[in-house]
Amino acid sequence: MAIEEDPPAGIPEWVVTFGDMMSLLLTFFILLASMSEIKQNDKFQGVADSMHEQFGYDSSMSHVPGEMSPRNSSMAAMALTGRAKRAKVVQGGVKSKGTTGENQHVRIVRPGDRTTIGTVVYFSEDSATLSEDAEVDLLGAAETFAGKPQKIELRGHTSRGTPAADSVFKDNWELAYKRSLAVMHVLVDRMKIDPKRIRISVAGPFEPVHTGIDPEKLKQNPRVEVFLLEELADDLDGTPDDKKERYEFVPPATEATEASE
Structure with a gap:
């Protein structure tokens, strides 16, 4: 009867591969656990x-x-x-x-639960007229809005200070509205976007991007934010009964029905 030889000293080679696999799995699950709760949205x-x-x-x-x-x-x-x-x-x-x-003109305007794909159009202080550069940026961003069914919100903003004494605008609310209106005219007249997709809102001086004293940063407050919303324009056109009546199929009259009448 042959005597069975003792196995060579050391661990089997498969143990090394198994150890590598377990290390990778451990790293993967640590990554999942660390990303399961988002505490810093920007870094994530x-x-x-x-x-x-x-x-x-x-x-x-x-x-x-x-x-x-x-x-x-x-x-x-x-x-x-x-x-x-x-x-x-x-x-x-x-x-x-x-x-x-x-398209670098389209950006995430602000993080949040709502869809915030869009762009920002900046204005000069106490002005509701788009500059040439701002209009070019808006037209570039609007290419992605055209042909879609969603609503587009134009939210007008101003600086915190009141308009100048010789301003043609009586207050910040009117100035913010006129800025949104100027953006709407570009989208409708130049990009042929259906006006029923447009929604104008006004935040005035109460949602500034910057609140410090840096004059360069404060130039970002007079603006109009353009949002592509999740709401569909047709869904907001009438009540459910109105839509059912509008889209209900009515079969054409036949000769028999016409004769009976």
Whole structure:
């Protein structure tokens, strides 16, 4: 009977591979646990955008009308910014063109639960006239709004100070409204966007971006924020009964029915 030899000293080779796999799994679950609760939205968004850019994440489903995730989920703002920081294709970007995509004029205006894809149009102090540069930026951003069914909100803002004594505007509310109206005319007259998609709101001096004393930063307060909302324009046109009556199919009259009449 042959004597069985003792196994060689040391651990089997498969243990090394198993250990590597367990280390990777542990790292993966630590990453999931650390990202399960978002405490710093800006930093999380930076990590998410970087991962989306490297792995080719496509968020095209985020603009499909209807009750469909992720558009109506609590992660809607992040789902809409997957391609917000892509560079141009010649610089290694991805060729898919999204709402933000390679168009640098379109941006996330402010984080929040609502859809905040849009842009910002800046105005000179005590003025409701768009500059040439601001109009070019608005036209570039409006290309992504045209042809969509969602409502567009134009929210007018002013600085905290009151208009000058010789101003043509009686107060900040009128100035903010005139700024929103100027943006609306560009969207409707130049981009041929349906006026029923436009909603004008006015915040006046009460939602400043900057509240300090830096004059350069304070120049960002006189502005109009342009939001692409989740609401569909047709859904707000009448009551449910009105819409049912408007879209109800009425079969054409036949010869028999005409003869009976």
